[in-house]
Amino acid sequence: MKTRITELLGIEYPIICGGMFQVGRAELAAAVSEAGGLGIITSKTQGTSEKLREEIRKVKALTKKPFAVNLNLFPSQTATPNEDFIQVMIEEDVRIVETSGRSPKALMPLLKENGFTVLHKVVGAKYAMTAERLGVDAVIVVGNETGGHPGMSDVGTMVALPRVIDSVRIPVIAGGGFADGRGLVSALAFGAEGVLMGTRFMATKEAPIHDNVKQWMLSADETETVIVQKNLGSPSRVALNEVSQEVERLEKEGATIEQLLPLITGQRAKHVYFEGDLDGGIWSCGQSVGLVKEILSAEELIQQIVSEAEQSLAFIRKSVEHRESVK
């Protein structure tokens, strides 16, 4: 399981829990890191640098292993500047950052001067090449199956991943649709050096969200998500519910951002995550929800993925040997 990603991040298994707004809090991030993967908390969830500092300290109290902070680069008029979040990370000695949403260009000098390892999330080869030129250490590629933000072009992981791998020399982490050991083996077979999962980690014991959400994830299949906000140029794959269906309907009618905002605001997702009202708002969820069969702890999940991956590899070896013996 050693890859350039495990070496770069100082982790045991090439398995990362992607940053998740509201969901990726200290308890989940620490559990993933403690289990040998890389956990990530998000600055956007915390909102201010002092709250981020508190959350970082919570993770540190739970694990001594490496973890990261996700910085959302999507422009927002009210948010704390990312430079302030970075300053807190420097002071708290967290030196791995996952960037997403926009080009990390403006922040790269500050990050590199301060010795950060930068993992940048992209949706395709052209963005990966730009990120490599800017000096990021690794790219995460997410295809259309992903929970959260896929690209505008609807390209699935199956094509986006090898396209990115063929386009850059830095290590590539595969995301979007991964949930088990077969997925990990396939990502490695493509030439990726790790997997990043969000949706699958939501359905773990440590994910700090209402049990109604986890139970829904157990019952949902892969068709029960939908992409909204494409009209706004910011597509988002979310769980199918009353609100996302209403947004979909309004978008087909050409609704404006002002009309959509009351439905799509991230504040409403809190009703879902913390009160268990499944129709409380739109909330990110990927197609891999169809692969969620049980609620495990982060450690059980990572161990299961590793042992499934070993079984898959043994199976591949056996079938190759069999084919060679009958030639």
Ligand SMILES: Cc1cc2nc3c(=O)[nH]c(=O)nc-3n(C[C@H](O)[C@H](O)[C@H](O)COP(=O)(O)O)c2cc1C
């Ligand atoms: C509930 C949820 C919230 C997310 N929030 C963020 C976020 O704030 N920033 C980000 O870069 N990605 C976010 N993502 C995307 C994940 O980090 C990850 O890239 C994605 O979930 C991988 O695809 P998968 O869901 O198929 O595993 C979110 C995903 C989910 C499911």
